[in-house]
Amino acid sequence: MEIEQISAHEYEIFFGPAHPGSGNFSVKLKVDGEKIISARADPGYLHRGFEKLMEYRTPIQNAVLSDRICVLEPLAWNLIHAEAVEELLGIDTPERAKYIRVVMAELSRIQSHIIWYGVMSIGMGFDTGFKIAFGYRDYILDLFEMITGGRVYPAGYICPGGVRRDFPKGAKENILKVLDKIDEMIKLEEMENPAFLYRAKGIGVLALTDAQRLGATGPVLRASGMKTDIRKDDPYEVYDGFDFEVPVRKEGDVYARYYVGLEEIKQSIKIVKQALNELPDGDFIVEAFKKPKLNLKIPEGEVYVRNEIARGEAGIHMVSDGGAKPYRVKVRGPSFLHMIPVLEFLLKGAQIADVPAIYWSLNGCPADLDR
Amino acid sequence: MEDNLENENKLLGKIISKFNVDGRVQRKRRVWVNIDKENLVELCTFIKDEGITHLSAISVTDWIKEGEYEITYHLWSYENKILLTLKTRIDRENPVIQSVQSVWGESAQIHERELYELFGVKFEGNTELSPLFLEDWHGPPPFRKDFDWRAYVREKYYDKENEREKSYFEGG
Numbered sequence: 143m144e145i146e147q148i149s150a151h152e153y154e155i156f157f158g159p160a161h162p163g164s165g166n167f168s169v170k171l172k173v174d175g176e177k178i179i180s181a182r183a184d185p186g187y188l189h190r191g192f193e194k195l196m197e198y199r200t201p202i203q204n205a206v207l208s209d210r211i212c213v214l215e216p217l218a219w220n221l222i223h224a225e226a227v228e229e230l231l232g233i234d235t236p237e238r239a240k241y242i243r244v245v246m247a248e249l250s251r252i253q254s255h256i257i258w259y260g261v262m263s264i265g266m267g268f269d270t271g272f273k274i275a276f277g278y279r280d281y282i283l284d285l286f287e288m289i290t291g292g293r294v295y296p297a298g299y300i301c302p303g304g305v306r307r308d309f310p311k312g313a314k315e316n317i318l319k320v321l322d323k324i325d326e327m328i329k330l331e332e333m334e335n336p337a338f339l340y341r342a343k344g345i346g347v348l349a350l351t352d353a354q355r356l357g358a359t360g361p362v363l364r365a366s367g368m369k370t371d372i373r374k375d376d377p378y379e380v381y382d383g384f385d386f387e388v389p390v391r392k393e394g395d396v397y398a399r400y401y402v403g404l405e406e407i408k409q410s411i412k413i414v415k416q417a418l419n420e421l422p423d424g425d426f427i428v429e430a431f432k433k434p435k436l437n438l439k440i441p442e443g444e445v446y447v448r449n450e451i452a453r454g455e456a457g458i459h460m461v462s463d464g465g466a467k468p469y470r471v472k473v474r475g476p477s478f479l480h481m482i483p484v485l486e487f488l489l490k491g492a493q494i495a496d497v498p499a500i501y502w503s504l505n506g507c508p509a510d511l512d513r
Numbered sequence: 514m515e516d517n518l519e520n521e522n523k524l525l526g527k528i529i530s531k532f533n534v535d536g537r538v539q540r541k542r543r544v545w546v547n548i549d550k551e552n553l554v555e556l557c558t559f560i561k562d563e564g565i566t567h568l569s570a571i572s573v574t575d576w577i578k579e580g581e582y583e584i585t586y587h588l589w590s591y592e593n594k595i596l597l598t599l600k601t602r603i604d605r606e607n608p609v610i611q612s613v614q615s616v617w618g619e620s621a622q623i624h625e626r627e628l629y630e631l632f633g634v635k636f637e638g639n640t641e642l643s644p645l646f647l648e649d650w651h652g653p654p655p656f657r658k659d660f661d662w663r664a665y666v667r668e669k670y671y672d673k674e675n676e677r678e679k680s681y682f683e684g685g
Contacts, residue, residue, distance in 0.1 A: 186646035193631075194656050354566060357620025368591070375594045376542055446543070446587050446598060448569065459572045459585060472572035474587075478627075483619040512646060 151175050157497055159187050167481065167508035169501070173494060181489035183482045188512040196471040201227045202434045204468070205298035211473060212510040213294070214257055217250040217286075218451040219510075220300035225378060226460040227302040229445040236425040239304035240380045244417045245317070246289070246300065247379075247449075248410040252324060253282040254452035255403045255410075258505045259331055262400060265498030266341045271331070278327040281320045289313060303431030314418050321411050331404055342397035346488045346500035349394055356487055357479035360454025362504055365402045366394035372450035383420075384413050396503040403505070406452075439466055453477055453505050475510030482511070516541040520593055527563065532556055542595050550584075550601045550610050557586075557599075557616040564592040568617040571624040573632045577658040580605045582634060586613070603634070612638035631656040 151174055158168035166187040172179045192211055196204045201223075208223035209216035221243055228235065235243075256279045263271025283293040288310060290296035299306050348358065353366040363370065371388040373381040389405030391398035440462040448457040454476030461470040481504065488500050521538045528534060528546060534556075536546035548556055569587040576583060586599040603610050613621045615638065625636040630645050633654035644650065653660050 186648060189646040191655070191662075194662065355618040355620065357568065357617075357623070359567075370591055375591075376589075376596065445539075446569075446596065448589075448596070455569060457570055457587065459570065459587065461574050470572070470574045472570060472585075474570035479620055479623065482623050487619075 152179075155494075157501070165506070165508045167506070167511065169485065169489065169497075171489065171494070171497070176494050178489050178492050178494065178497075181486045183486055185482065185508065185511050188508050190513065192513045193471050193473055196468055198467065200436075200466050201302050201438060201440065201468070202298075202436070204471075205301040209295045209297060210509070211475070211513060212451075212453075212507050214507050214509075215250045215254045215452050216295050217246050217290075217300060218254075218449065218456065220296060220298060221247055221379075222447055222449045222451075222456055222458050224300050224302045225449070226445055226447045226458045227440065229447060230440050230443055230460060230462055231302070232441070233303065233428055235304045235428060237380075237422045238308075238424045239426050241417050241421045242305050242309060242426060243300055244379050244381065244384075245414055245421075246296075246305075247451075248414045248417070249282055249285060249317070251452045252407050252410045252414075253279050254505075255407050256282075256324075256327070258403050258452070258502070259400070262396075262499070262502040263338075265502040266338060268338060274327060274330055278323060281323050285313075285317060285320055288316065301427075301431070304425070304427030306427070308426040314421070317414065317418060321414060324407065324411060328404065328407060339397065341496070341499055342400060342503075343393075343395060345396045345496050346492065346503060347393070347395045348484065348488060352487065353394065353484070356483040358454070358484050359476055359479065360450065360452075361399060361402045361406060362454060362480055362484065364389065365391045365398035367392040372448055372455060376448055378447075378449060380417075381413075384416050386410075386412050396499050399503040399505070437466070439464065440468060448474075451476065453507060453510070454480065456510070473510075473513050475507075475513060477504075477506045477508070477511040478513075480504045481506040481508070521595060524563070524593065524595055524597065528556070528560065531559060543598070544595055545598045545600065547600050550603055553599075553601060554611050554613060554616065557613050560588065560597065561616055563590075565590040565595075565597055567591060568613075568620050568624070569596070571613075571621070571628060573628050573634055573656075575605070575632065575656070575658045576602075577605070582608050582632065584610060584634065608632070608634040610634060610636060612636035614639050630654065633657070 155171050156168050157171060159166055168184045170182045170184055205223060208219045211219040256275045260272040260275030287293045290299035348366050350366045350368060353363050369388055369390045386409045389402050391401055442462055442464040444461040446457060446459045448455055456476055457474035459472035460468050463469040485504060492500060518538055521544050525536050525544050532552055534546055534548045538544055565588045567589040569589050572585045574583040581602045582605050583600055583602050588597045612625055622639055625639050626642050627645055628634050629642040631654055
């Protein structure tokens with residue numbers, strides 16, 4: 143940590159980017175003793191300019207590139223990109239592809255929420271929670287390796303037209319086995335010890351009016367008492383056919399966000415089981431896209447596609463002028479709002495010791511912030 | 514199955530009757546409206562009172578051939594479950610537009626700050642437009658269509674001594 147001394151009790155400290163618990167992102171804190179007077183987010187360590195890069199590439203290349211928008215849930219970004227291109231092209235994917243996409247998106251949400259739980263635990267000094275989480279997450283990564291070929295990055299598995307490969311033999315049984323493992327993990331997660339509750343309850347309280355003004359979405363907004371989920375309100379793929387609930391808490395503190403995350407894992411498991419049960423036979427990709435279409439022209443037009451990913455609302459605004467490459471792509475990452483306005487707001491007036499708890503309870507991903 | 518577009522048409526009708534604008538219903542839950550930049554803040558205040566409380570994103574498209582920037586506001590209504598997109602065009606040489614920070618608060622502020630850095634669009638009334646992602650950047654706004662990053666990298670960072678870079682830039 144770099145420390146710049148101003149007076150005996152007022153000084154500035156950096157939380158990140160070299161702090162072990164911050165990711166590629168930093169917050170500059172002005173503190174008076176133990177109390178934070180003001181916080182200023184300093185993003186940009188992962189700015190790769192995806193919006194510009196995509197203007198130089200065709201949708202086939204962008205499908206692979208879209209992996210990298212968020213390290214922790216590449217499949218979700220794959221899906222949004224594919225949906226945007228499909229809407230512009232006006233093609234409908236086969237039923238089976240839609241179900242496979244839902245299964246993959248939900249597995250991706252589960253593993254992302256597991257990371258969330260892990261980093262939140264380590265932020266509060268509960269190392270065991272971190273190890274449990276990353277241990278169990280590996281089961282899902284094994285599934286990803288079996289289905290997409292990549293443990294973390296699926297390399298454009300969900301591509302315009304459908305998915306790149308069908309489920310391999312035994313996928314269904316293996317997924318169900320892994321879901322049982324995740325059930326096992328949830329039981330471990332649910333153990334509430336007093337030390338955890340002391341560090342989570344009443345800390346980093348985000349009221350609903352503030353949450354809306356600051357642009358919070360997804361689990362952060364739901365933990366502040368707003369019942370909203372894009373999968374329900376603005377359904378995509380086949381989400382409107384599944385039976386699941388939207389967990390909501392009223393408190394808006396770190397504990398509420400932890401609780402919502404945990405409940406969402408249970409709901410995702412429910413969705414995956416339903417999707418596997420109803421998985422139809424048939425094609426997994428549109429016939430014309432079975433071989434990568436190299437001279438694909440995107441018709442003129444523009445679309446805005448939104449998905450509910452683990453962190454909140456993700457969107458892609460794609461504009462095409464009729465060429466082979468998109469004219470403009472705007473990527474809306476949920477962490478952009480959570481890690482700048484919301485985080486700055488919550489840290490003001492907090493104690494230094496609570497910074498990691500608040501920081502990780504927002505489930506930020508510097509990668510989708512900087513883009 | 515035909516979608517019922519009653520709510521979408523109702524919202525569009527409300528906006529059209531109040532302001533002189535044109536718009537269309539793209540599909541279920543998607544409404545697009547073209548507006549004048551003079552109307553922007555007034556229209557935003559009006560639709561916010563109509564229940565469109567969430568600013569999802571602001572985006573800029575650089576139409577270089579027409580010499581215009583297109584600013585796009587994506588707005589979501591939690592009540593009516595409609596995504597309303599407002600589009601307005603401004604001059605590319607003098608890109609100035611009113612800020613909507615007074616309507617949507619900090620969430621608008623941070624989106625505008627990003628776009629000021631990447632496109633150079635000035636948002637009048639925004640309280641802070643300092644650099645966000647780019648450190649020590651003195652070049653033109655990098656997301657403009659006339660900024661060629663490949664040429665920039667080649668001119669600035671191309672190392673003729675480096676074999677790998679040579680093969681990338683010169684082939685072979």
